[in-house]
Amino acid sequence: MNTRILIVDDEEWVCTLVGRYLEQAGYDVATAHDGEKALSKFESFRPDLIILDWMLPKLDGLEVARRVRMQSSVPIIMLTARADEMDRIEGLDGGADDYVVKPFSARELEVRARAVLRRTRGETQKQTILEAGDIRLDPARHEVKVGGKAVDLTPMEFDLLAFLLRHPGHVFTRLELLEAVRGTTYDSFARSIDSHVKRLREKIEPDPSSPRYIQTVFGIGYKLSDAEGEK
Numbered sequence: 001m002n003t004r005i006l007i008v009d010d011e012e013w014v015c016t017l018v019g020r021y022l023e024q025a026g027y028d029v030a031t032a033h034d035g036e037k038a039l040s041k042f043e044s045f046r047p048d049l050i051i052l053d054w055m056l057p058k059l060d061g062l063e064v065a066r067r068v069r070m071q072s073s074v075p076i077i078m079l080t081a082r083a084d085e086m087d088r089i090e091g092l093d094g095g096a097d098d099y100v101v102k103p104f105s106a107r108e109l110e111v112r113a114r115a116v117l118r119r120t121r122g123e124t125q126k127q128t129i130l131e132a133g134d135i136r137l138d139p140a141r142h143e144v145k146v147g148g149k150a151v152d153l154t155p156m157e158f159d160l161l162a163f164l165l166r167h168p169g170h171v172f173t174r175l176e177l178l179e180a181v182r183g184t185t186y187d188s189f190a191r192s193i194d195s196h197v198k199r200l201r202e203k204i205e206p207d208p209s210s211p212r213y214i215q216t217v218f219g220i221g222y223k224l225s226d227a228e229g230e231k
Contacts, residue, residue: 002028003117006047008038008064009079010056018051021106022113035059042068049117051109052096054080069095075116075155079104097156119155119181130165132213132224135204137162146204156181157200160193164214164224173221197222 005027007015015031022029030045032038034057042050050068054061065076078096098112130137134147139162144151153161159181164172172180174193201208215223 002026003049004028004030004045004047005049005051005113006030006032006038006041006045007051008032008035008041008056008061009051009053010034011053014053014079018106018109021110025110025114027113033057035061035064038064039067042072042074047074049113050074050076051079051113052076054078065095069154073152073154073158075119077109077112077116079109095154097154116155119159130162132165132168135161135165135213137165144204151203153200153203156196157203160196161200161204164222168224171217171220171223177221193222 003026005022007018007022007029008031009015009018010033012033015033019029019031030041030047032041036058038050038052038056039059052061052064056064059067061078061080065078068074068076075097076095077098077100079100079102081102098116100109100112128139130139136145137143137158142158144153144158144161160177163177163180177193197214198208201211201214205211205213213225215225217223
């Protein structure tokens with residue numbers, strides 16, 4: 001079965017242009033033109049990736065992303081003309097894994113889609129099981145367990161945790177983390193790491209308000225504590 005991509009945009013020409021390009025690249029494509037239909041199509045089509053416009057009728061893209069995130073970790077690429085730093089951070093904080101600003105090229109979008117899907121499937125990850133304390137991450141299965149219980153992470157959260165697990169005790173700046181897990185060094189995206197760390201802590205930490213694993217190094221960035229959670 002081919003990889004399925006759902007394109008959501010209120011401008012039909014965008015869905016048509018991007019859809020044709022992705023179909024030529026070998027993907028199965030479905031489209032929706034408003035937020036309510038996007039959620040309905042998500043349920044019926046079960047996409048492997050969602051390309052989601054922010055400004056949609058009925059339900060905006062941010063609300064669609066949030067509702068999808070309540071039940072799925074399917075990767076989401078936000079497609080929007082909103083290019084301000086705070087808009088980007090809000091989009092990523094709302095559940096998006098990547099952010100493409102209009103105007104864009106279909107080629108760029110296809111490359112971004114391929115990269116996100118590759119990361120989701122763990123094709124670029126080392127296959128060694130990664131562990132720290134009660135955390136166990138299996139790159140081959142794209143699976144994370146905390147205390148033996150499966151935890152559902154978004155692709156960005158998974159990649160971020162895997163990278164930190166591979167470098168315990170090493171302090172990374174936000175920009176270094178962003179480059180490591182997304183291959184970009186845009187300063188305007190660096191603060192989005194804070195949002196992903198916040199959500200990741202809520203899923204893996206015994207007490208997110210007093211993190212055992214992902215430690216903040218003030219004025220620099222973040223590090224993963226050792227397996228015993230020492231600070």
